[in-house]
Amino acid sequence: MKPIFDQLRKSVSKLVKKITITEFSPKSIHNVSIQLKDILIQNEVAVKTADAVCNKLEEKLLKTEHTRFSNTKSLVFATLREVMLEILEPPQEINFNQMLEDAKKKKDPFIIAFFGVNGVGKTLSIAKIGKYLLDRGYSCVFAAADTYRAGSIHQLQKHGENLGIRVIAQTYGSDAAAVTFDAINHAVTKNIDVVLIDTAGRIETNSNLMNELQKICKIAEPDLNVFVGDALTGNSLISQVLLFNEKVGINASILNKMDADVKGGAAVSITHMSQRPILFIGTGQKYTDIQAFVPAEITDNIVPSN
Ligand SMILES: Nc1nc2c(ncn2[C@@H]2O[C@H](COP(=O)(O)OP(=O)(O)OP(=O)(O)O)[C@@H](O)[C@H]2O)c(=O)[nH]1
Ligand SMILES: [Mg+2]
Structure with missing residues (x-):
């Protein structure tokens, strides 16, 4: 696998290395900033974020004190790292x-619901997190609340079998909120630590399915509502996450x-x-292909230290 952010890091590095002390005026700082914006956008950073x-x-940078002896490149690298970290560390951190x-x-069973459009990897993420939890000594149960897509229950059951995790399911077409209710009851009775709720992939405009998600949330009162996105979708991810945030x-x-x-x-x-915050990134199709998203590490990957 190519290191993530490889191209972004290389472009940022190339830009900063070109900077000289003569360019440390408001005008030239702005000039660097315009070039940086282009690089960010070319690497699929949304325009507003760029x-x-x-x-x-x-x-x-305008506030940074410097002399003609300052190491301009290091100053810009350090400042950009600071900025990137601020952007990657949201106000509500989650441990x-x-x-x-x-x-x-x-x-109390800890309840996590997973939402997102079709095919982004919700079900596989649940399996990966199931393994993550087992490895750390937590017991868990899967709720097969995607009763909509053909094959979805079977798919989750297969993961459950592979991992030794119980799946609470009804039949296709049954009420997703009722399945969720059953799974939580099961967790309470059997003293299971975590309930992971699989939901059907929503096409953003499908309001029936959105209503169903709201019903699941009302019944389950999840401790965490997790949006699952596919990095390949680029910028449409932003409209997806904002819509799910609005709905659930x-x-x-x-x-x-x-x-x-x-x-x-x-x-x-x-x-x-x-x-x-991003909790995890998915890096492949194996159960172990999941990494915690640590803003400081990601910043290191995007902005080299010199
Ligand atoms: N390469 C790669 N493939 C992934 C990753 N996560 C999921 N996939 C694949 O993406 C496809 C869809 O994954 P699912 O887990 O079924 O996605 P879903 O969101 O549950 O899909 P629906 O239930 O249809 O909405 C599967 O082939 C997964 O193996 C990942 O991080 N990397
Ligand atoms: Mg699924």
């Missing part, structure tokens, strides 16, 4: 492991298919535009 990065960068631990102490309220995202040849900019914009 604007935010560039404006913050200009603002900070997933801490939340799980707290719920376990309280003996989103606490965090998972961005899948980062192993495909993606430019990675979507990971930057989705946090900035939704103001919600």
